[in-house]
Amino acid sequence: MPSLTTTVKDTSPLLIYTGNWKPGNSVNDPLVNRYLESSFSFTQGIGESMTFQFYGSFVEVVGAKRRNHGDYTVKTDSQTLTGNGFSDSEIFNATLFSQTLDLGQHTLVATNVGDNGGQFFDIDYVTFRSDVGEADEPLIVNTFQDSHPSFNFSPPSSWGDQINVFPGTSGRATSDLSASAKFSFQGVSPTENVLADI
Structure with a gap:
């Protein structure tokens, strides 16, 4: 495994x-x-x-x-x-x-x-x-940059680009306490399949 x-x-x-x-x-x-x-x-x-x-x-x-x-x-x-x-x-x-x-x-x-x-x-x-996974499965790790469509930054105007700071020279930051970032993904938990937003 x-x-x-x-x-x-x-x-x-x-x-x-x-x-x-x-x-x-x-x-x-x-x-x-x-x-x-x-x-x-x-x-x-x-x-x-x-x-x-x-x-x-x-x-x-x-x-x-x-x-x-x-x-x-x-x-x-x-x-x-x-x-x-x-x-x-x-x-x-x-x-x-x-x-x-x-x-x-x-x-x-x-x-x-x-x-x-x-x-x-x-x-x-x-x-x-x-x-994770089954005994005969390979481990596949995916990395998503902040520009991936699975990310939703709200409100967009509160999020500024941060270049050369984060891996991949891409990232976003905010000082707005009401701003949020959502990443949607589908994966497998230890007990069930899940479709989730974090």
Whole structure:
């Protein structure tokens, strides 16, 4: 059975943050460009967490290990593991947690538990792997640019073109809080065929 690995950036709405998480930027961190796509989310609050629900058989949390980072926990389903984000040398694209699981629906919760107030914990991205299709099927991955007719940007006047920023040198961005983007597709879920808009 083919498997598909998906990368979920820190800015994705699939990652649910609890507490006072902030976006990393060049104003508060001159090394922001060391993170994937020059973005990360961080917290200094003890007990503040990130929750991610996914269907898959493997999950990995990636962030940084730095001098001002401390302890954290990651809980998947009923198992909790403790890690430490401290490092004398700045390490980016570091695996903070990874686990192979039975294929199914899972919940991951990553929590800052640094002993000293003010210790950082950050998230760069999360990856997860799902098994898809039948055992003898090849995996076919399609990438659609923003110019594809499956995209609908509303209202069109609120969306500006962003050249040389996104893969394929094509992308769109908006600052209009009422704007939306819809992508229509047909695919197969683990239980049924679906025709969906996201």
